[in-house]
Amino acid sequence: MTEGENSDVKIVSISERHVEGYHRCLDSVARERRYIGFVEAPPLESSREFVLSNIQNDVPQFVALKGDEVVGWCDISPGKSEGFTHCGTLGMGILRDHRRQGIGTRLMERTISAAKARGIERVELEVYASNIPAISLYEKRGFVHEGVKRRARKLDGVYDDILVMALFI
Ligand SMILES: CC(C)(COP(=O)(O)OP(=O)(O)OC[C@H]1O[C@@H](n2cnc3c(N)ncnc32)[C@H](O)[C@@H]1OP(=O)(O)O)[C@@H](O)C(=O)NCCC(=O)NCCS
Numbered sequence: 582m583t584e585g586e587n588s589d590v591k592i593v594s595i596s597e598r599h600v601e602g603y604h605r606c607l608d609s610v611a612r613e614r615r616y617i618g619f620v621e622a623p624p625l626e627s628s629r630e631f632v633l634s635n636i637q638n639d640v641p642q643f644v645a646l647k648g649d650e651v652v653g654w655c656d657i658s659p660g661k662s663e664g665f666t667h668c669g670t671l672g673m674g675i676l677r678d679h680r681r682q683g684i685g686t687r688l689m690e691r692t693i694s695a696a697k698a699r700g701i702e703r704v705e706l707e708v709y710a711s712n713i714p715a716i717s718l719y720e721k722r723g724f725v726h727e728g729v730k731r732r733a734r735k736l737d738g739v740y741d742d743i744l745v746m747a748l749f750i
Pocket of ligand 1: 683
């Protein structure tokens with residue numbers, strides 16, 4: 582997919598005015614019950630605290646906007662403890678109807694380059710083994726497989742492994 586095909590979607594650094602849209606987007610992806618660690622978004626106020634803390638601490642977090650609607654997000658949260666601040670954990674999601682249009686790639690690139698500028702050297706993530714689209718996206722960007730947490734999720738009676746992946750930037 583070329584840049585032009587989703588050029589009506591803008592990638593911007595998150596700001597306070599995006600909190601509700603981000604929360605709706607997170608909630609929608611969570612309620613699919615497949616891809617992320619939540620089955621619904623945390624309360625709006627927790628999302629607000631998370632976003633405001635990210636802004637205050639210069640944590641790379643970007644949203645994809647179609648008009649005023651938040652259709653995706655990506656963040657890389659740096660480790661807080663001494664010895665781990667060179668690592669960052671990546672999380673992302675795109676609303677179902679906006680997938681496979683190159684938005685995830687654009688969001689991830691912007692977030693990785695902001696993470697690099699902030700001094701993060703190692704980007705790590707966890708992904709369910711059943712999540713082929715996300716694994717393909719990460720492999721394509723150069724993330725390598727580091728390990729497997731076996732049967733780490735049991736949801737709706739179904740087990741899934743968690744794959745640990747990382748990229749040095
Ligand atoms: C994973 C996700 C973020 C990808 O975002 P996206 O905008 O759809 O991805 P892109 O359009 O930029 O696709 C980039 C590459 O990812 C891979 N990919 C994306 N969707 C895919 C699919 N359905 N099947 C296989 N590969 C896929 C391909 O390699 C693709 O490159 P290509 O189009 O040249 O083949 C999106 O599917 C999503 O939000 N999923 C639900 C939430 C989630 O899984 N978050 C990550 C949790 S670890």
